[in-house]
Amino acid sequence: MTKITKLLLLSLLVLLLTTCDNPKTDNSLPLSTPxxxxxxxxxxxxxxxxxxxxxxxxxxxxxxRHGNVIAEGWWKPYAPELKHTID
Amino acid sequence: xxxxxxxxxxxxxxLVYYKMSSSPLEKEFTGKTYLFGSNxxxxxxxxxxxxxxxxxxxxxxxxxxxALNFTTGEWYYSVTELPGPNLVPNKNIDVLxxxxxxxxxxxxxNNSAEFTLRYIESPHTETITxxxxxxxxxxxxxxxxxxxxxxxxxxxKSAEN
Numbered sequence: 001m002t003k004i005t006k007l008l009l010l011s012l013l014v015l016l017l018t019t020c021d022n023p024k025t026d027n028s029l030p031l032s033t034p035x036x037x038x039x040x041x042x043x044x045x046x047x048x049x050x051x052x053x054x055x056x057x058x059x060x061x062x063x064x065r066h067g068n069v070i071a072e073g074w075w076k077p078y079a080p081e082l083k084h085t086i087d
Numbered sequence: 088x089x090x091x092x093x094x095x096x097x098x099x100x101x102l103v104y105y106k107m108s109s110s111p112l113e114k115e116f117t118g119k120t121y122l123f124g125s126n127x128x129x130x131x132x133x134x135x136x137x138x139x140x141x142x143x144x145x146x147x148x149x150x151x152x153x154a155l156n157f158t159t160g161e162w163y164y165s166v167t168e169l170p171g172p173n174l175v176p177n178k179n180i181d182v183l184x185x186x187x188x189x190x191x192x193x194x195x196x197n198n199s200a201e202f203t204l205r206y207i208e209s210p211h212t213e214t215i216t217x218x219x220x221x222x223x224x225x226x227x228x229x230x231x232x233x234x235x236x237x238x239x240x241x242x243x244k245s246a247e248n
Contacts, residue, residue, distance in 0.1 A: 034090070041092075071097065
């Protein structure tokens with residue numbers, strides 16, 4: 001086995017171990033609060049209440065600001081652990 | 088304070104389910120098997136069973152038996168092999184089997200019951216209405232794809248006659 005082959009195999013092993021140490025299993029988005037991202041909780045609450053009263057039917061919503069989830073909710077019987085097809 | 092109010096409001100979100108209801112005649116309709124002639128919905132038979140607050144609608148459709156569960160005053164969670172309304176190609180819908188559903192029902196009057204079955208891993212809902220009269224029943228199915236002209240009353244007769 002040449003030095004180059006050994007080096008390549010070692011690099012591959014290191015890469016595999018590194019990947020195994022940091023498995024990308026958590027797909028959760030980062031969480032924050034409305035105020036921390038400059039959004040008023042009262043405004044979010046007004047949206048939720050209006051959606052609940054006036055929208056025909058909403059199953060869930062997720063509100064993001066600066067890449068962070070600042071509010072999310074599911075109308076029962078829909079729930080976060082359920083899949084949800086869109087057609 | 089507003090943040091707590093927001094959290095509480097979000098936790099309590101729920102789609103409207105039917106309020107508690109009953110019919111003084113419901114015992115007359117339960118346990119009877121109603122048979123149907125040829126129809127577009129391929130509905131062959133229907134039987135209503137009531138146990139406390141749980142109602143099970145046993146239906147035979149396209150030569151397959153299904154038991155659909157409902158309660159009143161809240162959502163009843165269960166699973167069914169009966170595909171709901173959908174636009175998913177047949178080969179892809181199998182990943183959702185058995186279909187997770189939530190059912191709620193109400194008596195519209197002494198003789199009529201409405202059953203709502205939400206397919207909770209999809210945007211779709213099937214509404215089944217049953218009108219019982221003597222030894223007959225009229226059944227209709229309604230969903231988002233139903234045009235008013237498509238909603239037909241399928242008439243069935245008790246098998247005991």
